[in-house]
Amino acid sequence: MVTALLRIGRRRAAQAAAAAAVALALLLWWMQPFGKPASPQGAVAFTTGVPTGVYARYGELLKRYLAKDLPDIDVRLRSSEGSVQNIRRLISGEADFTIATSDAVAAYRDEGGRDADRLRACARLYDDYMQLVVPADSDVRRTADLRGKRVGIGQR
Secondary structure (H helix, E strand, O other): OHHHHHHHHHHHHHHHHHHHHHHHHHHHHOOOOOOOOOOOOOOEEEEEEOOOHHHHHHHHHHHHHHHOOOOEEEEEOOOOOOHHHHHHHHHHHHOOOEEEEEEEHHHHHHHHOOOHHHOOOOOOOOOHHHHHOOOOOOOOOHHHHHHOOOOOOOOO
């Protein structure tokens, strides 16, 4: 008889514990805020490239689209001289994200640049091609013919 009472008592205690757990879970759920989760907010610096270049255009487009999807994020575009300066700004903390060519990133890593192991790519934009342009009457017919000649390689 005593054993039967203990069994009933344990069963009721287990049922009461389960009911309490369900009630606690419902209470916690009810206390959660309603509506959509808060949107990220703050300012981010994005270093792009020369004002008339493709990196600057990418920056403008990204800023425009982020304004629609993340209205509380203030994207601050900063022009630059290109990939090398962009990497330096990113590493120094002057920029939160950037665009850089894969060869510039590889060179920075090969040179053992500070925090090079922390650089991460999130998208591939396009393949770069080197273009050599010389006057039609030039004696330059291949890359090796440029040796000893004055060559323009873009902005400082």
